Amino acid sequence: MKLKRFLLRYYPPGIILEYEQGGILKTKSIDLLDLKPETDVDAVVDEIARKEPLITSSKLEQVRKLITRLQDKLLQTEDHQFYLFKVLRAHILPLTNVAFNKSGSNFITGSYDRTCKVWETSSGQELFTLEGHKNVVYAIAYNNPYGDKIATGSFDKTCKLWSSETGKCFFTFRGHTAEVVSVAFNPQSTYLATASMDKTAKIWDIETGAERCALLGHSEEIITVTFNTTGTQLITGSFDHTISIWDVHSGKRIHTLIGHRAEISSAQFNWDCSLIASGSMDKTVKIWDPANGQCIGTLSGHEDEVLDVAFDFSGQYLLSASADGTARVYNATTHQLISKLEGHESEISKICFNPQGTRVLTASSDKSARIWDPETGQCRQILEGHTEEIFSCAFNYEGNTIITGSKDNTCRVWR
Secondary structure, eight states: OEEEEEEEETTTTEEEEEEEETTEEEEEEEEOTTOOTTSOHHHHHHHHHHHOTTOOGGGHHHHHHHHHHHHHHHHSOOOOOOOEEEEEOOOSSOEEEEEEOSSSSEEEEEETTSOEEEEETTTOOEEEEEOOOSSOEEEEEEOTTTOSEEEEEETTSOEEEEETTTOOEEEEEOOOSSOEEEEEEOTTSSEEEEEETTSOEEEEETTTOOEEEEEOOOSSOEEEEEEOTTSSEEEEEETTSOEEEEETTTOOEEEEEOOOSSOEEEEEEOTTSSOEEEEETTSOEEEEETTTTEEEEEEOOOSSOEEEEEEOTTSSEEEEEETTSEEEEEETTTOOEEEEEEOOSSOEEEEEEOTTSSOEEEEETTSOEEEEOTTTOOEEEEEOOOSSOEEEEEEOTTSSOEEEEETTSOEEEEO
8 A cells, every 4th residue: 555645625624545555546534523723733643643554654744734734724713704796596486406516616506497507606607507307406416526417306207417517418317206306426426316205215326327226115205315424325314204224335224213203304414424313394303323223312492393404514513493493503422402593583494504613504484594603502694685585505615605595586695
């Protein structure tokens, strides 16, 4: 094994090692999820040197410099005030979803007008319109971190794979017998997963366009599908009140997570794949151990349906958003409530952390998006101007640009 080079990953903090083994270029990551600005760098370097054979004594100084750069990034202050940069009259009918590519240079919008559009963030220019679906384009995704492909899932029961660079359609994936409502790429960008109202999920090979396997076992509609960070497992959340964990390679179900008393709205892995969080119409959030499928915590307190859940990049904090108009921040390990985010006048349908984990973004049907301090629960900024409900919002990778998508047919870029 020969170390070729280091790559820095800011969010979550880590160092990627690119090395050669038997003539093949490979990568492995050293995750530094607990790194803080005040962490003792020497202790971290010693620990890495002890555990990682690729890091020889001649490389230690370089590793020390990389860790210092990661700490400097963590120190960057977060009092960024966002202003409205662009209003994009994106579609002739309401939007369904928005998503950034990895760098945030481009983003995509899906719509009831049956198209997906690709936009340049800095100019607000429309780059492509991805046309071909015969019904609502509901689910959209980039194959991040690469960002050269886009998947669109539609109410026409198909999913399409596109080039984000030319707008060309590579494949149309046919096989579902009802609406496709969720799509996800594996981190290696070799497979695409689709979830459908036909009660099945499918995994497709994006090189050949062939169906790899169908994930059968849910008794009601599947509304969410997500890969873990390593791409070995997949979770599906269903209206049958359960979440299933699947082995990607074999397509076999590993565990069924049973405990919610109503439909699942959202389900996510944390970064190191040690936890799964799920939100449900039963007004609770549950935390699960993926290794054994056991529920290890139930977070109660919302007075109405939980519509979204999200971890921060380190996997140490967990967010919940509810139809009761409030959001909550929890410690994902101790399950302690850290803060309540109160101020929206109507339901919150979407919630996420910025990459640094220092701000929370919420989108609400009260026509506003809000930025919050997760530690104190204080609202730091209200993003106003949409004339209808906002159902989608996202930060770019640097955390300095936001997009919001609304039923008013526009998308707004804030920076």
